Amino acid sequence: MMGEEFQASKPIYMQIVDRIVQQIIRGELLPEEKLPSVREMAIQTGVNPNTIQRTYSELERMEVVETKRGQGTFITEDEQMIKQLKVNMQIGIIEVFVKNMKELGFSDKEMVTGLETYFERKRGEDDD
Amino acid sequence: MIEFQSVTKNYGGDEGLSNINISLEKGKIYGLLGPNGSGKSTTLKLIAGLAYPSKGKVIVNGKTVNRKIASEVVYLTEVDMFYPSFKVKDMISYYQTQFSDFSLNKADELLSFMNLEPERKIKHLSKGNRGRLKLVLALSRTASVVLLDEPFSGLDPMVRDSIVKSLLSYIDFNNQTVIIATHEIDEIEPLLDEVIALREGEFIGKFNVEDLREKEGLSIIDWMKQTFKE
Amino acid sequence: MQAFKGLIIKEQKLMMNTFLSGIGLLILAVIGGFGLTRYFNEPNILAAVIFGVVFAHVFYLPLYVLMSLNIEAKTQTWLHNPNSGSLLFLAKLLSGLMSFCASMLISIGILSIVINQSQVMDFFQMFGGSLVFNLILMLAGITCLAVHLSIWVLFYWGLFHSLKNVPVIGKIRWLFLIAFWIVQMMVGNYFTQLGIYQSIIEFGTIEVQSKWFQFNTDQSSFAVGLSDTAQLSITSGIIYLGLSALVFFLASWLLEKKVEV
Structure with a gap:
């Protein structure tokens, strides 16, 4: 909705790309589902239609969506593609995590141990 | 589309604008930014033919601007532009007789979009509803240039939201250019294609909103803070 | 045409309250005159008040x-x-003229009722000639003068607002306007006193055989007095018509080119 915050450091069209990709991964947007038209999406988000157009072009370039002439823009039916998105997203997050940990001086092994310890403690808490 | 050629505007000794050169393209939403008194309103009035340059030329759709440009320019003032004794529908039918591009159907549609009662007297409307009515009058026309002077000023978030949504719903992006003068950029940055910044009557920058983020990692507000702090 | 009609309708709506107040004032004046007539038992008072109202138009x-x-x-x-x-100015003039006529008709209506009452007929015995003819002449005179003065109002208003953004003068616009008016008076007087002007005026003068009010108009003042014959100068009329057209044109030019928002 309008007033949605966008980060200052990244183009708005890319932030909307990220949002749509996340919605696909979470299953909120399903394969072959139709995306709103550029105008509708602009109204929903309070964002300039030219920006939304760029978002859709970028999604198309990434092969996440397909534009069918005269019908609109649809999420790809290619399940493999969606799995790939999920993997890419995971890799992206891990990269950021590893980079941050490295900056703090943790070794690869310490990171793995740290993660394992974290999960164990979390499991313990959930059991309570 | 719109061009300022070395435009200077003096107001009784004070400088309104000095030596402005800008050109604006069709189909974009421009934000005209700057603190109060930076020349935003003057710029819009020069485009609308409601003020004339002291030096230089303002050209809209290939014509040097005069009063008649009102047939191609929609202008929404910062102040109330209504006759308080009028009903909403009186104002609509008056506009319809004056501007040949005014569509009554669109006006009806917009009135219900904005939840405005045609029979209400304008002096009994809330500030927010008067702000909405301005947009109804503006967007019921198909003129190629739409000028909005502080359309959000003093209005609550609900009203701002309905104004932004009406702009996005009813502007014809293939044929219309929108210029929004505002000192409150926060909420409308995502709405804009480009930004023109003014300070004390001088032009200090014009850039694409997305480019600024991509190249400098700055939002418009960040950029404004940096620039105006100096 | 649609635009002009729209402007007229706007004017009428805009000025409706003013128009009604005018009617209210008119009725108040008549009631006041009637009251005074009764109080002093002097029928001429009412007639004089109504004449005053008609001329005030x-x-x-x-x-x-x-x-x-x-x-x-x-x-x-x-x-x-x-x-x-x-067109914007014309709409104001025409709309005003419509209200003017309505208000005038009401005044004339009241006047004719009063005239029909024999008790005030004495007042009218002072004048000779046909009453209807004289009335028409009087109304035409008042209307022409009212339009002429209104056009000067358009001009001065336009001038006042044109000066807003002019350095120095803008701050003392009132003084400038008064100075302009004095110059206008002087120029007007100079011309009317020229021998040539006098002979032009005399050319084409028709005398109206009636004992009635005589209008002496110049640009911004007029005098009404009794005279044996009313003189109507056709050339004078043409000159004033031309002057009105010129001033209207200047006022419109100012509005379009010089008045800024």
Whole structure:
């Protein structure tokens, strides 16, 4: 909705790309589902239609969506593609995590141990 | 589309604008930014033919601007532009007789979009509803240039939201250019294609909103803070 | 045409309250006159008051136009309009003239009721000639003068607002306007006293055989007095018509080119 915050450091069209990709991964947007038209999406988000157009072009370039002439823009039916998105997203997050940990001086092994310890403690808490 | 050629505007000794050169393209939403008194309103009035340059030329759709440009320019003032004794529908039918591009159907549609009662007297409307009515009058026309002077000023978030949504719903992006003068950029940055910044009557920058983020990692507000702090 | 009609309707709506107040004042004046007539048992008072009301209509139109212009001056957004300045001004004049006529008709209606009462007929015995003819002459005179003065109002209003952004003068616009008016008076007097002007005026003068009010008009003042014959100068009429047209044209030019928002 309008007033949605966008980060200052990244183009708005890319932030909307990220949002749509996340919605696909979470299953909120399903394969072959139709995306709103550029105008509708602009109204929903309070964002300039030219920006939304760029978002859709970028999604198309990434092969996440397909534009069918005269019908609109649809999420790809290619399940493999969606799995790939999920993997890419995971890799992206891990990269950021590893980079941050490295900056703090943790070794690869310490990171793995740290993660394992974290999960164990979390499991313990959930059991309570 | 719109061009300022070395435009200077003096107001009784004070400088309104000095030596402005800008050109604006069709189909974009421009934000005209700057603190109060930076020349935003003057710029819009020069485009609308409601003020004339002291030096230089303002050209809209290939014509040097005069009063008649009102047939191609929609202008929404910062102040109330209504006759308080009028009903909403009186104002609509008056506009319809004056501007040949005014569509009554669109006006009806917009009135219900904005939840405005045609029979209400304008002096009994809330500030927010008067702000909405301005947009109804503006967007019921198909003129190629739409000028909005502080359309959000003093209005609550609900009203701002309905104004932004009406702009996005009813502007014809293939044929219309929108210029929004505002000192409150926060909420409308995502709405804009480009930004023109003014300070004390001088032009200090014009850039694409997305480019600024991509190249400098700055939002418009960040950029404004940096620039105006100096 | 649609634009002009729209402007007229706007004017009428805008000035409706003013028009009604005018009617209210008129009725108050008549009631007052009636009261005084009864109190002093002097029937001429009422007739004199009604005549006063009829003559006051000379200022009705200029005031109407001025008030209407001042409503617009609050925002000046009426100038955001693709129609010409002369059309905008003309709409104000014509709309004012419509209200003027309505108000005048009411006054004349009351006047004729009063005239029909024999008790005040004495008042009219002072004048000779046909009453109807004289009335028409009088109304035509008042209307022409009212329009002429209103056009000067348009001009001075336009001049006042044109000067807003002019350095130095803008700050002392009132003084400038008064100075302008004095110069206008002097030029007017100079011309009317020229021998040539006098002979031009005399050319084409028709004498109306009636004992009636005589109008002596010049640009911004007029005098009414009794004389044996009323003189109507056709050339004088043409000169004033031309002057009105010129001033109207200048006022429209100012509105379009010089008045800024």
